Every structure is written in C-alpha cells, then in structure tokens.
Amino acid sequence: MTEHTEHPPHPVTGHPAHPVTGHPAHPVTGLPAHPVTGHPRRPLTGHPRLTGRPRRPLTGHLRHYASALLLPLVALTAVTYGAGELVTSLPTGEAAVNTGLAAWRSGLWNTLTDIGTSLSDTPYIVALTAATAAFLGLVRRRLHEAAFLVAAVWSQSLIFLATSALVARHRPPVHHLDPAPPTSSFPSGHVSAAVGFYCAVALLLAVRVRGPVARALVWTLGVAVPLVVAFSRLYRGMHFLTDVLWGLLLGACCVAVSARAILARRAERRAWRCPPRGGGVGAPGAAR
Structure with missing residues (x-):
C-alpha cells in the first residue's frame, strides 16, 4: 500500500497543487487551474475552461x-x-x-x-x-x-x-x-x-x-x-x-x-x- 504524499500549496495562488501537473488546482472542480486566468483547464486541450456563465441558447x-x-x-x-x-x-x-x-x-x-x-x-x-x-x-x-x-x-x-x-x-x-x-x-x-x-x-x-x-x-x-x-x-x-x-x-x-x-x-x-x-x-x- 503506497503512502499518500501531501503536495504543498502553489506559491502564487495558495491553492493546493494538482498531484500530476503541479499547477494549482481549481478549488471547486479539482482540475488543474490555468496559471493566468485561474479557470480549470480542459482535460484534453489544456485551454482554460470558462465557468460561471452558461451558454445562451437561441432563445437568449x-x-x-x-x-x-x-x-x-x-x-x-x-x-x-x-x-x-x-x-x-x-x-x-x-x-x-x-x-x-x-x-x-x-x-x-x-x-x-x-x-x-x-x-x-x-x-x-x-x-x-x-x-x-x-x-x-x-x-x-x-x-x-x-x-x-x-x-x-x-x-x-x-x-x-x-x-x-x-x-x-x-x-x-x-x-x-x-x-x-x-x-x-x-x-x-x-x-x-x-x-x-x-x-x-x-x-x-x-x-x-x-x-x-x-x-x-x-x-x-x-x-x-x-x-x-x-x-x-x-x-x-x-x-x-x-x-x-x-x-x-x-x-x-x-x-x-x-x-x-x-x-x-x-x-x-x-x-x-x-x-x-x-x-x-x-x-x-x-x-x-
């Protein structure tokens, strides 16, 4: 059984670092956050994922x-x-x-x-x-x-x-x-x-x-x-x-x-x- 390693917080944002990438993790999603915008990255592309505002449908x-x-x-x-x-x-x-x-x-x-x-x-x-x-x-x-x-x-x-x-x-x-x-x-x-x-x-x-x-x-x-x-x-x-x-x-x-x-x-x-x-x-x- 492997021992769990506690990762130190990111030195800039203060958020806990992602265990794989080392980037600061988003406090809600747990995904690695973008270093500039703070939004969680998309899993495949790495681009920041914008949250907090839903896409407007045609009626909007x-x-x-x-x-x-x-x-x-x-x-x-x-x-x-x-x-x-x-x-x-x-x-x-x-x-x-x-x-x-x-x-x-x-x-x-x-x-x-x-x-x-x-x-x-x-x-x-x-x-x-x-x-x-x-x-x-x-x-x-x-x-x-x-x-x-x-x-x-x-x-x-x-x-x-x-x-x-x-x-x-x-x-x-x-x-x-x-x-x-x-x-x-x-x-x-x-x-x-x-x-x-x-x-x-x-x-x-x-x-x-x-x-x-x-x-x-x-x-x-x-x-x-x-x-x-x-x-x-x-x-x-x-x-x-x-x-x-x-x-x-x-x-x-x-x-x-x-x-x-x-x-x-x-x-x-x-x-x-x-x-x-x-x-x-x-x-x-x-x-x-």
Missing part, C-alpha cells in the same frame, strides 16, 4: 435583440408619430424660414445644395450600405459591424416610412427645387438616412484609428455630411425646420440603439471570453 439571443433592438425602435416609432402629429397641429411659423431661404437662392447655391442633397439620395445610401456591409462582412470578417451598419440604416428607414405615411405633413409653401417624393414632409428621410449611414461608419472608424486627431477628423466628417444634407433640404424647399431636426434625432437614436444592441453586446461577450492577462479586470483575483 432572440430575447436580447427583442429587448435591446426591437422594443426601442417600436417606442421610437411611436414617439416620432406623436411628435409629427404635434408639430402639424401647432402654428410653428416655420414657413418663414423656407421663404427666407427661397428669396436668398442663387445659381451657385442651387448647384451646391443639389450636390449636398444627393449625398443621401436613396439609391446612393442603399448602394453604399450594401457595399460597406459586404466589405465588412466578407472581406474583413467583421459580421457584427456589418450587422450594426445595416441595422442603423434600415431601422431609421422603416421608422421614416411608417411615420411619414401616418403624419402626412405637407411640404413647405415655396418652389421645390427637387421632385417631391410620395412620402410626407415629416420627418426628413434624407437627413435621418445621412445620420444612419455616415455617423455609423464614423463610429466604426473611430474605434479603429489611432490618435485623437484622426478620431476628431473622422467624427467631423461623419457629422458634417448630415448637417450639409439638412441645410440642402431646407434650402431647396423640401422640408420644414422641425422635419430636418427630427431627422437628425431619429438617425442618431437608431445609430445609438443599434450600437448598444450589437456592438456593445459583442464587446461584452468578447471581454468575458478573453479575460485580461496577469489578473486584469474580469480575471479571478483582480482588484475590485
């Missing part, structure tokens, strides 16, 4: 996107419809803004605003979104970023189509420099689409580029394009002031909701799966 993912993406967008649709009904029922006096801009028109500004409004024409936004999403998903293998971009652009488009049909606000009483689409004036679909695409792309680029100057340049361009589109739509007599203001707000909300539902979730899951080395935040024994 559906529940997350229903609560983090679908419900906020439904609420935003209701708020947009209510805001549209409110501004159409009140004497806002916004026609004076359009009248003043119409009296200030010139050939140069007509050309410049034509270019400005084309930055967010529907065919361009659809093509740019499809091309960028395909590049992110197929070339860069960043499916979550592609999904975020599509969600940001198409969510604002769906809300715009639903609410503009219900609000049915007339166009400003000035000469229109563009053909009037069948949708109503509130909210501005051109402006919300510009925010949905250009600000979403700016957000993706801002987390990749290095240095505050580069980030400032990215965000300057990402914000400047929607503002140019907003002024162009006002100048060309296609929208009231509240139409473009709500378009800016609608696009920004759709970008924020999509980022929280998709990008933030991805970052959270990645941080949980890959805890920092050396006992950083999220690793066992990290300072709290």
Whole structure:
C-alpha cells in the first residue's frame, strides 16, 4: 500500500497543487487551474475552461435583440408619430424660414445644395450600405459591424416610412427645387438616412484609428455630411425646420440603439471570453 504524499500549496495562488501537473488546482472542480486566468483547464486541450456563465441558447439571443433592438425602435416609432402629429397641429411659423431661404437662392447655391442633397439620395445610401456591409462582412470578417451598419440604416428607414405615411405633413409653401417624393414632409428621410449611414461608419472608424486627431477628423466628417444634407433640404424647399431636426434625432437614436444592441453586446461577450492577462479586470483575483 503506497503512502499518500501531501503536495504543498502553489506559491502564487495558495491553492493546493494538482498531484500530476503541479499547477494549482481549481478549488471547486479539482482540475488543474490555468496559471493566468485561474479557470480549470480542459482535460484534453489544456485551454482554460470558462465557468460561471452558461451558454445562451437561441432563445437568449432572440430575447436580447427583442429587448435591446426591437422594443426601442417600436417606442421610437411611436414617439416620432406623436411628435409629427404635434408639430402639424401647432402654428410653428416655420414657413418663414423656407421663404427666407427661397428669396436668398442663387445659381451657385442651387448647384451646391443639389450636390449636398444627393449625398443621401436613396439609391446612393442603399448602394453604399450594401457595399460597406459586404466589405465588412466578407472581406474583413467583421459580421457584427456589418450587422450594426445595416441595422442603423434600415431601422431609421422603416421608422421614416411608417411615420411619414401616418403624419402626412405637407411640404413647405415655396418652389421645390427637387421632385417631391410620395412620402410626407415629416420627418426628413434624407437627413435621418445621412445620420444612419455616415455617423455609423464614423463610429466604426473611430474605434479603429489611432490618435485623437484622426478620431476628431473622422467624427467631423461623419457629422458634417448630415448637417450639409439638412441645410440642402431646407434650402431647396423640401422640408420644414422641425422635419430636418427630427431627422437628425431619429438617425442618431437608431445609430445609438443599434450600437448598444450589437456592438456593445459583442464587446461584452468578447471581454468575458478573453479575460485580461496577469489578473486584469474580469480575471479571478483582480482588484475590485
């Protein structure tokens, strides 16, 4: 009968050492623990086995996107419809803004605003979104970023189509420099689409580029394009002031909701799966 040998505790963790490997044993499972993360190793591969959080089934993912993406967008649709009904029922006096801009028109500004409004024409936004999403998903293998971009652009488009049909606000009483689409004036679909695409792309680029100057340049361009589109739509007599203001707000909300539902979730899951080395935040024994 062999004599049982008492192994000394591991000098770093204080846990009793595994009798075969010498690594500190996990206090619950008894398996040899990973020297960095402290999680028990898998018996075959030796990689750390993450414990304490069960795998989410498909219903868990559906529940997350229903609560983090679908419900906020439904609420935003209701708020947009209510805001549209409110501004159409009140004497806002916004026609004076359009009248003043119409009296200030010139050939140069007509050309410049034509270019400005084309930055967010529907065919361009659809093509740019499809091309960028395909590049992110197929070339860069960043499916979550592609999904975020599509969600940001198409969510604002769906809300715009639903609410503009219900609000049915007339166009400003000035000469229109563009053909009037069948949708109503509130909210501005051109402006919300510009925010949905250009600000979403700016957000993706801002987390990749290095240095505050580069980030400032990215965000300057990402914000400047929607503002140019907003002024162009006002100048060309296609929208009231509240139409473009709500378009800016609608696009920004759709970008924020999509980022929280998709990008933030991805970052959270990645941080949980890959805890920092050396006992950083999220690793066992990290300072709290």
